[in-house]
Amino acid sequence: xxxxxxxxxxxxxxxxxxxxxxxxxxxxxxxxxxxxxxxxxxxxxxxxxxxxxxxxxxxxxxxxxxxxxxxxxxxxxxxxxxxxxxxxxxxxxxxxxxxxxxxxxxxxxxxxxxxxxxxxxxxxxxxxxxxxxxxxxxxxxxxxxxxxxxxxxxxxxxxxxxxxxxxxxxxxxxxxxxxxxxxxxxxxxxxxxxxxxxxxxxxxxxxxxxxxxxxxxxxxxxxxxxxxxxxxxxxxxxxxxxxxxxxxxxxxxxxxxxxxxxxxxxxxxxxx
Amino acid sequence: xxxxxxxxxxxxxxxxxxxxxxxxxxxxxxxxxxxxxxxxxxxxxxxxxxxxxxxxxxxxxxxxxxxxxxxxxxxxxxxxxxxxxxxxxxxxxxxxxxxxxxxxxxxxxxxxxxxxxxxxxxxxxxxxxxxxxxxxxxxxxxxxxxxxxxxxxxxxxxxxxxxxxxxxxxxxxxxxxxxxxxxxxxxxxxxxxxxxxxxxxxxxxxxxxxxxxxxxxxxxxxxxxxxxxxxxxxxxxxxxxxxxxxxxxxxxxxxxxxxxxxxxxxxxxxxxxxxxxxxxxxxxxxxxxxxxxxxxxxxxxxxxxxxxxxxxxxxxxxxxxxxxxxxxxxxxxxxxxxxxxxxxxxxxxxxxxxxxxxxxxxxxxxxxxxxxxxxxxxxxxxxxxxxxxxxxxxxxxxxxxxxxxxxxxxxxxxxxxxxxxxxxxxxxxxxxxxxxxxxxxxxxxxxxxxxxxxxxxx
Numbered sequence: 001x002x003x004x005x006x007x008x009x010x011x012x013x014x015x016x017x018x019x020x021x022x023x024x025x026x027x028x029x030x031x032x033x034x035x036x037x038x039x040x041x042x043x044x045x046x047x048x049x050x051x052x053x054x055x056x057x058x059x060x061x062x063x064x065x066x067x068x069x070x071x072x073x074x075x076x077x078x079x080x081x082x083x084x085x086x087x088x089x090x091x092x093x094x095x096x097x098x099x100x101x102x103x104x105x106x107x108x109x110x111x112x113x114x115x116x117x118x119x120x121x122x123x124x125x126x127x128x129x130x131x132x133x134x135x136x137x138x139x140x141x142x143x144x145x146x147x148x149x150x151x152x153x154x155x156x157x158x159x160x161x162x163x164x165x166x167x168x169x170x171x172x173x174x175x176x177x178x179x180x181x182x183x184x185x186x187x188x189x190x191x192x193x194x195x196x197x198x199x200x201x202x203x204x205x206x207x208x209x210x211x212x213x214x215x216x217x218x219x220x221x222x223x224x225x226x227x228x229x230x231x232x233x234x235x236x237x238x239x240x241x242x243x244x245x246x247x248x249x250x251x252x253x254x255x256x257x258x259x260x261x262x263x264x265x266x267x268x269x270x271x272x
Numbered sequence: 273x274x275x276x277x278x279x280x281x282x283x284x285x286x287x288x289x290x291x292x293x294x295x296x297x298x299x300x301x302x303x304x305x306x307x308x309x310x311x312x313x314x315x316x317x318x319x320x321x322x323x324x325x326x327x328x329x330x331x332x333x334x335x336x337x338x339x340x341x342x343x344x345x346x347x348x349x350x351x352x353x354x355x356x357x358x359x360x361x362x363x364x365x366x367x368x369x370x371x372x373x374x375x376x377x378x379x380x381x382x383x384x385x386x387x388x389x390x391x392x393x394x395x396x397x398x399x400x401x402x403x404x405x406x407x408x409x410x411x412x413x414x415x416x417x418x419x420x421x422x423x424x425x426x427x428x429x430x431x432x433x434x435x436x437x438x439x440x441x442x443x444x445x446x447x448x449x450x451x452x453x454x455x456x457x458x459x460x461x462x463x464x465x466x467x468x469x470x471x472x473x474x475x476x477x478x479x480x481x482x483x484x485x486x487x488x489x490x491x492x493x494x495x496x497x498x499x500x501x502x503x504x505x506x507x508x509x510x511x512x513x514x515x516x517x518x519x520x521x522x523x524x525x526x527x528x529x530x531x532x533x534x535x536x537x538x539x540x541x542x543x544x545x546x547x548x549x550x551x552x553x554x555x556x557x558x559x560x561x562x563x564x565x566x567x568x569x570x571x572x573x574x575x576x577x578x579x580x581x582x583x584x585x586x587x588x589x590x591x592x593x594x595x596x597x598x599x600x601x602x603x604x605x606x607x608x609x610x611x612x613x614x615x616x617x618x619x620x621x622x623x624x625x626x627x628x629x630x631x632x633x634x635x636x637x638x639x640x641x642x643x644x645x646x647x648x649x650x651x652x653x654x655x656x657x658x659x660x661x662x663x664x665x666x667x668x669x670x671x672x673x674x675x676x677x678x679x680x681x682x683x684x685x686x687x688x689x690x691x692x693x694x695x696x697x698x699x700x701x702x703x704x705x706x707x708x709x710x711x712x713x714x715x716x717x718x719x720x721x722x723x724x725x726x727x728x729x730x
Contacts, residue, residue, distance in 0.1 A: 011478075011480035012480070042426075042430070044425070044426035044427055044430055045466075046427060046466050050426075052425040052426040052430050053425060075425060075430075075434065076425045077411070077422050077423055077424045077425050077434075078409075078410070078411035078412065078413055078422055078423065078424030078425065079411075079412070079413035079422060079424070081413060081422040081424075083423075083434060106437060106441075108421070108422060108438065116421070116422065118421070118441060118442045118445045118446055119421060119438055119441050119442070120441060120445070121437060121438075121440055121441035121444070121445075136444065136545075137444070138444045138545050138546065139545035141541065141545075169483075176433075176534065177433040177437070177534075179538065180433075180534035180535070180537070180538065181534075182530070182534065186483070188483070234481065236481060236483060236484065238332055238527070238530055239332075239527065239530040239531055239533070239534050240527060240530075240531065241429070241463075241524055241527050241528065241531075242480070242481055242484075258429065259429050259463060259467075259524070259528075260426075260427045260428075260429055260430075260463050260466055261426065261427075261429040261430050
């Protein structure tokens, strides 16, 4: 392994570096094709890195291959309101974790926990025979769908099982936010980087003697941390700003950065 | 129609005059018996020509394009002030920013000026707001005249899908007793603002995706044009990126436009599924545009077309002409309030400055305005007539005149050319008269100013 570089040396991670001060990468064994459960802080990246919610994604491997993904997204809204989103997705175990069917349910709640009227929306969807069919209480939508398609949530699973080395870029249609059809996407390997994770920024003071007296100079230095090799994947295509996924050496997805939006892995107990 | 608008020139037979008009359906029925609903979709920072339906080759906006095909799109559509809050105050009141008191960002609308929600609610409408407000708060949970569907928490890439999903839920589950006005206010493509502000990170010197090299949009024809300009206008949002950085900036902007388009599609689908589409007037616009590298500008604030021109698309199956491109009539964000009142069959509030677009939407003969005005930087004013754009800033010796027919990219300031002295004088006069008619109010304090005043008093 080469000398580790700073997060700020790498595009996309540079934007979230301040939020990763003291980040301790998980050390437990990880099998991307098995059962797992990850929690991510969802951040909005404007002047700061503000937390806009938490998302918990759990994978349960199925005997017949593929998996069921369960997504629980707790979105923080203005004024203490929140939106609770639950998605359960059955996926193939292929390159894209191609979705077969899913169930979606979302509703908003007041700060005191009451449901906000007319904000609940639920649907089920099935993908197959060249179509995506979405059913809710009011209608059925049937959308032509190419074979290579996936959901943004399914990519959280898929990238963890991709080769951690260059591979032929894979073209697909993205179902963003479940039902927004965005064609012309390409998923590819971005490369490996060796970075220092878990370092903390600390102030160092130095004193310099001048003719008129002593002055104090302050500078920031990174202290501690450990080297980690991260593998990057990128999704480029219509209707999204480029999304860069970073996984660790065992494939665990640690960071996803896309424009002003970031998902940062966090220990489950720290998330709430 | 407002009684306060100047109508100096008559435009008769709008269909014949509209250059490039492509009517696919000439049959426009009489007014509906039921009061119509309104779905008012507002984007943030979306320039008029940043849509594939308006000819932009670098973006795919199938959902706005289907709205364009189903309705009337205006190619001479202008913001009243190309910055968020002032422009929005006009969209929701039909008054100029100096009349709403919202002359800069983050101010509330003056309490003497009713907003669209307050006005329609009196007439039995369910008035519902979802998304960015910015008058003054970005995502308040309460606002005058509207029931708020709360969203918020993040920029456009995190918020807009919540807005569209929540509007979908409302459209599919709302009580059917009353007609509705639903405002769906999307944030995108405003995220590009932070692209510019945080250019150190977001527009890195080394382009982060070499694979995109052959997909980056071309630079605009007026990229390097720097016509003489008032100081405030010239220095505000000028950037010196490399060509590749500019093109990457454009690439990102158009992806953000596509993000908004997808959310618009979700809401249009929901409207159709609700069974209310045939009785719903859909109005689509933006508060202002974005520099997009034209005149080497990012962001907004200034009166060049990239910043001041915005989409204005209106549709309602069977009631509004379909597939009509209106390239001649000068329209403004002021016109939304008048149009909504007209279709709702209620008298508009007093002193509206806008025109109802209804005659143009229904292909009827009408007298139309000769000019539109936009405020900029509080002290700047732009007046646009059929051929010219004239700009002046208070206490700045540099003024601007562009021949918009001969020089649509605004590259040559004709102000110093003696040949145009009469034209300039005529535009000054129009602007002076317009300014004289406005009923100014004391700008309401921003929440921060109000806090400071309160502290001083105590």
